[in-house]
Amino acid sequence: MLGKGLKRKLEQEEENGVMKMSCPQEASPACYWLQRQTVLNLSLLKLHSRPGHTEPGLARWVLITNTLRRIQDVPAPQFFPSGVETHSEGSLTPVSGLEEDRHLFLCLSPSISRQQPPSSSVIKDSFTSALAEIEDLCPTVGITTLFSTEMGRSLTSDPNSDESRHTDPDLSEMDSSMDSASSLSDSAQSLFGHTPPLLADFSLDDFLLTEIDSLLFDNVPCGSSLSGSSGASKVISMVTDDLVKTLAGYGNGGISQSALPSNQTFKLDLNELDHIMEVLVGS
């Protein structure tokens, strides 16, 4: 909540982002992308959070869902580090965007042709492969890395990235997480009553994965690997810090705690994180 006299850094950045949003075609793609991600995450959180024991408002649900659809309909900006093959036109999204958006594509609009993440075909050199692996881990970091190739280079030598998940995790990840989260999605369905089942599944799973990804992002030692220390990276990590804290605030009031750590700072070991992933995916 914006208090009297308090300025929020996130708002400062968003103000810049949103000001540019007024002319999206001319907007800095990075700011636009950041805002797009922010709105996406917020929308997912809102769809999932339940205020109290009363029936959730249908009007609010419709507005948030339409906002999500709007985000999805607007193509992600064409912004790649050099070396990645760019896709044509608006229907295909860059690799960095596919981790988030593919769930949207598959669940929200089955009519839209499924774009398989051509990770294998697109990635041509070691840099972009490392980039894709990192983005598997944390799409929000993907945003950060887009800012300077210097940061990207330092990421390739990041030892954490080697422990990342298997190369083509997304499909299997999504399927198994859907299974394990089916009980949660059932409860979400009953909670929303007339929520279309796909959307309930989608929002839950995407929420789970989104939060995990944000947790992972904070875990990546920003100080060491993103040691470019450029102004942009500092700003972005500040912004995403705020966002992560916001997500934490929402997450604690959200779904069952068995799937997510609660009331903690997000300094998780990768081991702990693997454990969480096992809970979600495996058992």
Add this chain to the structure above:
Amino acid sequence: MWSLCWTYSLNLSSVPGDGEGQSRWCLSQVKGAIDDDVAEADIISAVEFSHSGELLATGDRGGRIVIFQQEQESKNLPQGRAEYNVYSTFQSHEPEFDYLKSLEIEEKINKIRWLPQKNAAHFLLSTNDKTVKLWKISERDKRPEGYNLKEEDGRYRHPSSLTTLRVPVFQPMDLMVEASPRRVYANAHTYHINSISVNSDNETYLSADDLRINLWHLDFTDRSFNIVDIKPANMEELTEVITASEFHPLQCNTFVYGSSKGSVRLCDMRASALCDQHSKLFEEPEDPSTRSFFSEIISSISDVKFSHSGRYMMTRDYLTLKIWDLHMESRPVETYQVHGYLRSKLCSLYENDCIFDKFECCWRGDDSEVMTGSYNNFFRMFDRDAQRDVTLEASWENGSPGCSLKTWRVCAGSRRKRSEIGVDCLDFSRKILYTSWHPQDSIVALATVNNLYIFQEKPN
């Protein structure tokens, strides 16, 4: 709840000269507790003047209704300030439990609408999310006394002991105001009721929820007619909901409803029993230069009100007030920016849910001015004739009673004058959602989170 009622005594002679930044409005009364720690149940959720303006009703989240009455004596004094004092308090709605869905039904009063007065009693409709109720508020200032049918202790005397029958006589008593529920209109809405509106025929009224509008006859609670149904066959295709609805003030066959996509549909009940096909569609094309992710949310109609003349209609969306000529559907005839400086803050307002706030709006009795609320306990008045607008603050701390309210201006950067406030300093937890304008006089009532404020215009 109404533990403290602040009524300022007004000293008109000390009103200073009208300088810059002074409006012609002044604070008359503040009702409600003054401490910041207000119970959830006490939060006001509805404000409505009666058709004569003599009564002012407020509803709160605890399901209670408090009715204030204008003091008749002071009203007739020259330059008299009409004071409103508590007339009746009653519990309108109770919390309920929907056993089928295992969900609570809030007792919060969503809307209050008065019926035109036909006799000594007053009638109003009040609604929560699911049930509409008709309340009769009547006065009793006499009671019959002199029955000889009872013993001293109240027991009835044996009939054989009675030899005479004494006719009772009405004796004056202390005024007692009684509120009794005369009708309960239940089980007609699957979704949350957002609007009720009494028809000009004074026999029927409509109630609107997110997807349907029902027509009721005031006398019958066991049946209602569905006149609008926008529920899609497949709920997954749902993209638009009804947000507000109102009957035309003069034509009993006409009503409008606003939607979450920013359009207003006018329907004629003579055309067909089910008014899914609108007669007119009022929609302004989106300005591509202001397009954002939040374009739809901020275009959602939060309130729609006909002018008293019936010729115009006003809609409120998140950032603007629009006045429509009912003869022109393509665009509004007037657009007023309520708080355009929030356009760059939409992402934050989405995050803290303020973007979903539903502000009401109201017309002055002669339709020359309109008013709506904003954040930081600001409210805005727009003079249609003079094309002037003013920002005032509902605050019992700043500004003295009887003196002109200071006008405010919100600036983007840091403030340079005392009458300015930076947009980053606005308090978004203090908002004015509910406003009502006296039908004849220059008196407005509005609700902040904690309190009810009554303002009056200075006489010249």
